Amino acid sequence: MPAPANSSRMASLPMGEIAVARSSGALRTLLGSCLGLALYDRKLKIGALAHIVLPDSLGRDEHPGKFADSAVPHMIHRMRELADNHPLRLQAKLAGGANMFATTSAANTVGAQNVSAVERILDECRIPVVGRHCGGEQGRKMTLDLATGAVTIEIVGAESFTL
Amino acid sequence: MLNEPQLAALTLLFHRGSNEASLALSRWVDRRARVSVDRVEQVALADAAGELGDPEQPICCCLMSLAGGVTGQLLMTFDNAHGLALADIIQGLPAGTSKEWGEMERSAVLETANILGCAYLNALARSFATTDAAADVLLPSPPRFARDFAASLLSFALLDQAAASDLVFLTHTEFHIEDSPLTCELLLIPDRHCLAALRHVFDH
Numbered sequence: 265m266p267a268p269a270n271s272s273r274m275a276s277l278p279m280g281e282i283a284v285a286r287s288s289g290a291l292r293t294l295l296g297s298c299l300g301l302a303l304y305d306r307k308l309k310i311g312a313l314a315h316i317v318l319p320d321s322l323g324r325d326e327h328p329g330k331f332a333d334s335a336v337p338h339m340i341h342r343m344r345e346l347a348d349n350h351p352l353r354l355q356a357k358l359a360g361g362a363n364m365f366a367t368t369s370a371a372n373t374v375g376a377q378n379v380s381a382v383e384r385i386l387d388e389c390r391i392p393v394v395g396r397h398c399g400g401e402q403g404r405k406m407t408l409d410l411a412t413g414a415v416t417i418e419i420v421g422a423e424s425f426t427l
Numbered sequence: 428m429l430n431e432p433q434l435a436a437l438t439l440l441f442h443r444g445s446n447e448a449s450l451a452l453s454r455w456v457d458r459r460a461r462v463s464v465d466r467v468e469q470v471a472l473a474d475a476a477g478e479l480g481d482p483e484q485p486i487c488c489c490l491m492s493l494a495g496g497v498t499g500q501l502l503m504t505f506d507n508a509h510g511l512a513l514a515d516i517i518q519g520l521p522a523g524t525s526k527e528w529g530e531m532e533r534s535a536v537l538e539t540a541n542i543l544g545c546a547y548l549n550a551l552a553r554s555f556a557t558t559d560a561a562a563d564v565l566l567p568s569p570p571r572f573a574r575d576f577a578a579s580l581l582s583f584a585l586l587d588q589a590a591a592s593d594l595v596f597l598t599h600t601e602f603h604i605e606d607s608p609l610t611c612e613l614l615l616i617p618d619r620h621c622l623a624a625l626r627h628v629f630d631h
Contacts, residue, residue, distance in 0.1 A: 276482075278473035279582050279589060294482055294578035297586055317582075317589050327593055364583040365490050365571045374586060403579020405483065420485040420575050 274407075277315045280330035284312040284342040285410055292407040295360035299332070299378035299398070300406040302357045303339050303391065304413035310346050311410045312339040318374065319381035332381035336389065356386050357395035357415045357427045359406045366401050375399070395427030428469055428594045429626060437598075437625065438467045440554040441615070444547040445600045448613060451546030452602055455539060456516050463610070464601035472593045475585055479504055479612065482578035487528075489540030490573065490584070494566040496624075497551055499617035500584040501567065503540040507574070509609050510536055516607070533572045540570040543602075543613060587618040596622055 275283050277293040285291060291313040293300050299316045314335040321331035328334035343352055361375030379398050386393060397404070397417050405418040415427040429437065445465045452460040468478075476482040487510040491501040505513065510532075511525040517535035518525075525532050548565045573580065588595045598615040617625065 278476055279585070280472055280593070294476065294576050294582070296575075296579035296581075296583035298582050317586065330589070330593075362579075362583075364575070364579070365492075365573060402573075403575040403583075405576060 277313060279315055280317050280327055282312065282314045282329035282335060282339055282342070284310070284339065284346060286310040286346055288411055290407050290409050292405065294403065294405050295362070296364050296403045297360070297362055297373060297375040297378075299358060299360040299375065299382060300404070301335065301339070301382055302359075302406070302408040302413075302415050303343065303354050304357075304408065305343065305347070305352050305354055306413055307353065308347055308350055309410060309413075310343050310352070311408050311413065312343050313406070313408050314339055316378055316382065319377045332378055332385060336382065336385045340389065354389075354391045355394045355413070356391050357408075358382060358393060359397045359404050359415065359417055359427070361398040362400050362402055362404070364401055364403065397427060428592060429596060429622070433626065434467055434469060440551070441465075441467055441598045441600075443554050444550040444598075444615075445613075447550035448543050448547040448600070449602060451542050452539070452604070455542050456513075456604060458516070458607065459605040460602050461605065462600055463603045464599065464612075466600075467596075467598050469594055469596050472585070472589050472595050475595050475597075476578040476581055478581060478597065478599065478614070479577040482576065482581075484577055485574055486577045486580065487536070487572070487574045488580050489537055489544075489570040490580075491540065491544050491570045492568040493548070493621075494568075495564040497548065497565055497615075497617065498621045499587070499615065501544050501548070502580065502584055502614040502616070503536075503543055503570070503611055504577075504580070504614065505536075505609075505611040509611060512607065512609050513539060513611065516604075516609070522607075528572075528574065537570045537572055539611075543611075544570065547600075547613060547615070584614070584616045588616070588622070591619045 328338035514532040
């Protein structure tokens with residue numbers, strides 16, 4: 265569900281989707297064990313948000329936002345399209361990857377695997393991670409402000425905060 | 428995923444589970460309970476977050492992980508007010524007594540989920556009975572309680588199916604307790620192995 269460029273509204277992403285937009289408005293997604301990845305260029309005010317479900321696409325290319333290994337390059341590609349030939353200087357913020365209901369040991373969860381996969385790919389792309397709030401046992405509402413790059417995290421029963 | 432004839436046949440089988448669960452709920456709360464919504468669904472992953480109403484609203488959920496012949500997740504969900512109203516009924520308290528989720532309130536709804544879920548699963552076990560006794564055994568975990576965003580809870584429960592497909596299958600039943608505004612919902616979300624087994628039942 266891509267959001268239009270220069271969108272001034274809030275766009276909500278379902279599971280496995282990517283949205284890219286610039287300048288104003290916000291992108292938001294709700295996360296459980298899935299991982300939210302926000303990429304942002306502070307100078308160009310171009311932002312992207314992905315709701316990543318699984319770490320590895322195993323070569324499948326029909327739904328790039330769903331997998332860590334395909335989501336990151338796809339986000340960068342679409343941000344470049346909006347950048348009008350200006351070089352991108354990206355920063356990343358991560359949230360999600362909860363072990364909801366504590367169904368297994370935290371280290372073996374899909375959430376933890378998603379975090380590891382995204383961090384490895386960001387490192388390969390030399391994109392610094394400047395904010396993160398991952399793990400735990402609760403879901404999160406993650407909102408990327410396209411004017412500032414601030415990422416707000418809301419958790420049921422807790423005060424919201426900004427990364 | 429499942430084709431239309433398979434979905435139609437499954438709908439009939441899952442109705443048995445819903446009816447048994449409704450009877451068990453009636454006995455447990457000592458009031459008439461009826462099934463007001465009962466459907467088998469196959470929806471796009473991107474649309475599944477709305478399955479429990481507004482995806483951004485916090486809801487309460489009791490989750491049972493299923494092993495044995497039917498594998499996946501069984502969720503009993505309700506909004507905050509209805510969950511606390513249910514806790515009042517179970518504890519024999521005047522309506523409106525419970526204000527927040529303490530140990531007793533959680534225990535009351537978890538026991539309700541256990542009774543409702545086991546009645547549902549027992550009916551399914553009879554429906555799906557095979558010649559393989561080991562495969563017919565159902566092993567639900569004790570229910571666990573969480574209060575979280577509806578979309579977060581659903582994304583967790585749907586994760587296994589999402590790994591294999593962009594279409595997800597679930598059964599959705601809504602119960603209404605008469606003489607009260609109280610409703611609760613029951614979602615069965617089979618995993619990939621269970622879906623494959625269900626297909627196999629109809630293919631042979």
